[in-house]
Amino acid sequence: MKKLEVLFTEEQIAQRVREIAQDINDYIGNDEAVIIANLKGAIPFYADVFRCLTGKVRMDFIETQSYVNNASSGHVKITRDLSENVEGKKIVIIEDILDTGLTFEHILKHIKHFHNPKELKICVLLNKEENREVVIKADWIGFEIPNHYVVGYGLDDEQYLRNLPYIGYWV
Ligand code: 5GP
Numbered sequence: 001m002k003k004l005e006v007l008f009t010e011e012q013i014a015q016r017v018r019e020i021a022q023d024i025n026d027y028i029g030n031d032e033a034v035i036i037a038n039l040k041g042a043i044p045f046y047a048d049v050f051r052c053l054t055g056k057v058r059m060d061f062i063e064t065q066s067y068v069n070n071a072s073s074g075h076v077k078i079t080r081d082l083s084e085n086v087e088g089k090k091i092v093i094i095e096d097i098l099d100t101g102l103t104f105e106h107i108l109k110h111i112k113h114f115h116n117p118k119e120l121k122i123c124v125l126l127n128k129e130e131n132r133e134v135v136i137k138a139d140w141i142g143f144e145i146p147n148h149y150v151v152g153y154g155l156d157d158e159q160y161l162r163n164l165p166y167i168g169y170w171v
Helices: 012-028 044-053 102-115
Strands: 003-010 034-040 054-070 071-080 089-099 120-127 140-144 168-169
Touching: 003 012, 012 044, 012 071, 012 089, 012 120, 012 140, 034 044, 044 102, 054 102, 071 102, 071 168, 102 120
Parallel strands: 034 054, 034 089, 089 120, 120 140
Antiparallel strands: 003 168, 054 071
């Protein structure tokens, strides 16, 4: 029978969230910034980081569709666009996981082309470097992970298990 092995505990995640939020605070400084989550998987990470931010920040969301039945379809579609005006502003995009990088590549092109921010930074909770198909470097990475399909803390298994407070993988 399948068993869920814990990869990162709630405490490990909370500790890393505080460290990353501190780095983002240092980056924002006295400027204004828009913090963007890629829905839906980034939401728990986004909410935890956002609560640790101390500067002048606004929230916004983008939604993409890229995976069909736990496999990369290779096609990425923006299903919800930003609603805030980010032109000339610092933005930080928060994502749950960088895998092939195809989703992020599409988001970056879209935001640069249609929204013209002053600066764009990337923050991901998990990085699966092994699977990368395009060149994308995140500015802040929570944890490097091997090539497992991970679930919990926003990451789904066919839309379930996003509510787990920890991150695990099936063994
Ligand atoms: P990429 O386009 O970089 O291959 O994939 C990015 C998206 O695929 C993530 O936002 C996430 O929704 C999904 N994804 C990639 N790897 C995993 C994984 O290990 N677990 C889950 N639940 N989703 C993943």
